[in-house]
């Protein structure tokens with residue numbers, strides 16, 4: 251599923267005398283089976299952008315094209331439910347959307363809404379729960395007696411359950427312990443690598459951008475300042491200081507090392523493991 | 534989705550009304566409410582309507598906001614109209630096909646509608662131009678005479694917290710609706726059973742987060758040694774100016790005028806809604 255964003259602007263309706271665009275004139279396209287990171291400071295419009303991608307918000311001007319769907323003002327979106335089945339969004343702090351009496355029911359809530367039949371539902375909750383790293387004892391627990399991180403994982407499982415083609419995740423690891431955060435990031439990466447899903451990740455973690463993303467969108471004050479590869483972004487000092495982001499530590503180390511070993515291929519350095527691999531090659 | 538709720542929202546600005554002393558505004562609110570509720574006859578209502586329009590212009594609230602805040606009234610109006618059509622059997626009978634409706638039913642509904650518009654407009658002006666915190670202080674001050682009987686401070690604190698949380702809860706509602714919409718919930722269409730389910734998926738998370746929020750707030754207040762029974766001083770001091778007195782006196786004169794008007798009207802046996810209605814019963 252290719253996503254094409256054309257001249258998209260979005261302004262929140264408000265009573266305030268002074269309105270500012272939350273997004274202005276965004277142009278971008280996201281290819282099928284890509285891993286795209288969206289970065290930008292708090293309030294830069296990341297969450298607003300992703301909500302424009304499945305018809306939760308309708309662009310004030312401009313449009314979003316996804317296959318046959320055209321999300322545009324004044325054009326009624328046909329079969330919006332089907333669109334939302336294809337584009338799953340895990341919201342920022344998704345733990346607040348749980349409501350069923352037990353975890354299993356909550357996970358199956360989405361699939362049921364999208365018309366999965368009994369056969370498809372059987373064993374589904376257990377399967378996705380395992381994917382997010384929780385065992386089946388959680389199935390019958392009430393979602394309200396879980397810890398924050400467990401709730402988060404259940405909420406993510408609730409989206410994975412209806413198997414969207416494009417998975418959009420908004421700061422999925424904020425406030426989680428590093429180990430769980432890692433697991434969840436690996437989960438998304440596997441969905442991308444093995445199941446060929448398109449992943450759109452909103453994040454503040456530059457390490458994750460470097461490690462997982464193929465492309466990165468940088469927003470600032472509602473404008474798309476850059477749409478490039480993580481490697482190019484982190485090599486562009488000016489852009490980085492403009493966006494007020496820091497280079498990931500491992501890349502800094504790699505850059506220093508490159509002074510001594512000029513053959514080191516920085517574009518292949520994604521995390522500690524890949525850095526060590528590269529280093530072995532040149533030493 | 535929920536963004537069109539304007540009733541009760543403060544609109545920052547610096548108009549004549551914003552600068553009035555909140556206590557004065559609260560008194561004005563009472564005076565206007567009383568005036569609206571007494572039967573002041575046609576001239577009275579027209580005058581009151583004009584006064585209201587002047588107030589709107591002075592407070593620089595856009596017509597759009599006003600119309601939006603009147604939206605929830607429709608349902609009530611239809612309800613009242615139906616009741617009136619059934620109950621009221623006075624005035625000129627009009628025959629529409631097989632049904633007979635009476636002119637007074639229509640007129641009474643229009644009168645009630647007009648009053649409701651006035652009522653909502655008054656409160657809209659009040660809440661749009663007065664900060665929630667100021668409202669509380671005003672309440673606390675004006676009801677200070679009740680101190681021996683009830684703890685005015687606790688009451689006003691409760692009111693201010695409640696007011697403070699209205700926008701928060703609306704935002705929360707909006708957020709949860711979006712999250713559930715992403716899981717395939719259709720809040721607009723669907724059968725009764727599906728509707729009930731979709732409402733549950735909204736209400737439960739809303740309650741859970743409201744309780745969590747109030748719990749957190751209570752803890753945070755206690756952590757800062759909040760004691761409702763302590764004697765406290767004030768950081769914000771309200772200042773009563775001459776213009777407050779002038780406005781208040783003018784309004785009281787207006788009220789007195791209206792009361793006189795109403796009394797004379799009653800003496801002239803003007804067809805007031807209540808009297809018609811009562812008479813209708815005794816026929």
Ligand SMILES: Nc1ncnc2c1ncn2[C@@H]1O[C@H](COP(=O)(O)OP(=O)(O)OP(=O)(O)O)[C@@H](O)[C@H]1O
Nearest residue numbers: 262264272290291292293294295296297298299342
């Ligand atoms: N419901 C809303 N109503 C009005 N304005 C909003 C609303 N939600 C966001 N905004 C405004 O839109 C702008 C972009 O917000 P957005 O939530 O998209 O930022 P973000 O990049 O996701 O930030 P964060 O990193 O904090 O999640 C902000 O200036 C914000 O104040």
Ligand SMILES: [Mg+2]
Nearest residue numbers: 296297342420
């Ligand atoms: Mg956000």
